[in-house]
Amino acid sequence: MLLKADSSRFRLGFLWWFLEPLLWVSVFFLVFNLILDSGKKSGDFILFLACGKFAFLWFSKTVSQASGSIVASQGLVGKVNMPKSLWPMSVMHESLYRQSTVYLLLILILLLFGVTPMLAWLWMIPVVAVMYLMIIACGLIGACLVCISRDFQKVIPLAMTFLLFTSGIFWDVRELADQEKAQLILITNPLAFMIDAHRQVLMHGQAPDMVHLMLIALAAAAFTALTVSYMQKNSQYLALKVLT
Amino acid sequence: MLELRDVSLDFRSSKGSFDHGVHHVLDQVSFKLYENETLGIIGRNGVGKTTMLRIMAGILAPTHGEVITRPGASASLLTLGLGHRLDLNGRDNAVLSAMLQGASKAEAMGYLEDIKAFSELGDSFEEPVKTYSAGMKSRLGFTTALLTHVDILLVDEILSVGDAEFRKKAEEAMKQRISGKQTVVFVSHSDTQVKDLCDRVLWIDQGRICAQGDPDETIARYRASMKK
Numbered sequence: 001m002l003l004k005a006d007s008s009r010f011r012l013g014f015l016w017w018f019l020e021p022l023l024w025v026s027v028f029f030l031v032f033n034l035i036l037d038s039g040k041k042s043g044d045f046i047l048f049l050a051c052g053k054f055a056f057l058w059f060s061k062t063v064s065q066a067s068g069s070i071v072a073s074q075g076l077v078g079k080v081n082m083p084k085s086l087w088p089m090s091v092m093h094e095s096l097y098r099q100s101t102v103y104l105l106l107i108l109i110l111l112l113f114g115v116t117p118m119l120a121w122l123w124m125i126p127v128v129a130v131m132y133l134m135i136i137a138c139g140l141i142g143a144c145l146v147c148i149s150r151d152f153q154k155v156i157p158l159a160m161t162f163l164l165f166t167s168g169i170f171w172d173v174r175e176l177a178d179q180e181k182a183q184l185i186l187i188t189n190p191l192a193f194m195i196d197a198h199r200q201v202l203m204h205g206q207a208p209d210m211v212h213l214m215l216i217a218l219a220a221a222a223f224t225a226l227t228v229s230y231m232q233k234n235s236q237y238l239a240l241k242v243l244t
Numbered sequence: 245m246l247e248l249r250d251v252s253l254d255f256r257s258s259k260g261s262f263d264h265g266v267h268h269v270l271d272q273v274s275f276k277l278y279e280n281e282t283l284g285i286i287g288r289n290g291v292g293k294t295t296m297l298r299i300m301a302g303i304l305a306p307t308h309g310e311v312i313t314r315p316g317a318s319a320s321l322l323t324l325g326l327g328h329r330l331d332l333n334g335r336d337n338a339v340l341s342a343m344l345q346g347a348s349k350a351e352a353m354g355y356l357e358d359i360k361a362f363s364e365l366g367d368s369f370e371e372p373v374k375t376y377s378a379g380m381k382s383r384l385g386f387t388t389a390l391l392t393h394v395d396i397l398l399v400d401e402i403l404s405v406g407d408a409e410f411r412k413k414a415e416e417a418m419k420q421r422i423s424g425k426q427t428v429v430f431v432s433h434s435d436t437q438v439k440d441l442c443d444r445v446l447w448i449d450q451g452r453i454c455a456q457g458d459p460d461e462t463i464a465r466y467r468a469s470m471k472k
Contacts, residue, residue: 079321080344081302236305243304244255244267 017098018105021057025049032170043113051199052169054106055131059191060160062095062135067142067156070242077242084231084238088143092136103128110202120205127197127208130217134190137223144227147238167192172199190216245317245427246277246300246396251309252451253295269295271451272309277396282428284442284459286466292451293431297321297398300429319396320345322389330374334365334384337373341388355391362417363387364410379407386414390421397421397428415440435463 028049033042066088070077073087103124111117145152166189173196176182186193193216197208231238253270269292277283277300285293298304299311301321313319329337338359342352360369363383373381399418415437422428422441432438438445438459445462447455454469455462 076344078298078303082344236303239303240255240305 017101021050021054021102021105024053024057028053028170047110047113047115047203048172048199049170050106050109051202052167052195054102055195055198056164056167056169056191058095058099058102059131059135059138060163062092063138063142064156064160065095066091066135066139067146068153070143070147070238071150071153074242077239081235081239084143084147084235085140085228088139089136092132092139095135096132106202115203118205120201120207123201123207124198126210126213127194127201130213130220131194133217133220133224134194137220137227140224140227140231144231144238147241163189163191167195169195186212190219245279245314246319247275247312248296248299248306249274249310249312251299251306251311253292253299253304253307255307269451270299270306273448273451273453274309275446275453275456277427277429279427280425281443282422282430282441284438284445285429285431285448286433286438286445286463287448287454288470291448293448294400296448297400297429297431300396301398317395319398320394321398321400331372333372334369334376335360338384338388341385342391345389345394355388358391359384359387362391362413379410383410390414390417395427397426399428399430399432401431401433435467438463 025046029042029046032049033045069087069091070084076082077084107117107121142152142156146156166185168185173182173185173192176185186196193209193212197213200206200208250272251270251274252268252272254266254268273292273296285296287293295304298321299306301319302311302313303321329340332340335356338356339349339352342355342359343349347355363369363386365380365384368376368380369384373384376384419441428441430438430442442459444457445459446453447462447466449469455465
């Protein structure tokens, strides 16, 4: 139902789900390939950008939306005693549906640029699942923080821009001259690893590093469980914080 | 049914870091709510009436004191336009509201025709809520809220909805609900409504209970204090 509401708000309706990521990719392509002249073959670079940016947009948009979701429904918080995790959860679930269509679009683009479908694309199933887990963990934590102090709402967009630059959306982690630094980035920034995994699977048909993937999944699951139980225990405290 | 014991609620105002301001909304309030009674709460704006309802509904926890509810009893705030999404039509909104008040999806679907009939919205029921007038919105909200079922009904100033005719209908429906087996806490600024509907009245001022008891007597004292 929320999807219905979302798509009816704009004239172009659900087309925006596709248009937005496509426009982003065009902007990045224009800046980095045509203006800054990165010296890559344009076809490959578009695929490279699309894989990275589509995944990143899913993460950044959903986490920021989820973070503001409890505070945004202040009216409802004051009227019903519901589990506070419900609001961010509904935002993130909604985004999963939307993103599934975006992934279809990504596959379409890959085919269009002459990548032959591979069995290895099935690796996307665990990759997307872990990505979703990661989004849930970050979204829930963000929602909690914003409830406790609205000031966090100012910091989240900044954090997203920081991640945009550090996660290798328009540059390849694997092409860094200093390989030690590349490893450090992949280890400390799970998002960079996830985006790299998207490309490895979709463009090169390579399986992602499963141990690393599992570790991220475990950490995300642990954080999710912790935050949900915190929200359950402090439901009324969070409500007071939101209302005052 | 439900008892508040020495309940206080304070919170830091958002400017707390500058003036260390702590608000005391409720100050050691104690009272009991009995089964099947209708309790009225009166008082000026901002004395903590809504906060009290929120504590009874379990939305907020008291800073001190305790709230004792009979096990298994559910308390719910009767509110207008719960969860209204303006882009969706009246039907979808009615389902959302009913579900937010604790109905299952099947139950909510079951209420739909009653809601449509009582609210007299006709074909507008299928239109997006953003095209509704304020009166139409409150009709939809009141009807949806009224038709859901809870053990303790907490009503916050909602009988002033719609045009004169609908208001009369709403009051009638409310009276019917109250005269049946229903425990109600009722916040209102309308003396006649309180006198009509309530068995007992609490008068609150500055977070304390000033007086309680017979509706006529308590309201008279409340009015007298306002004239001073």
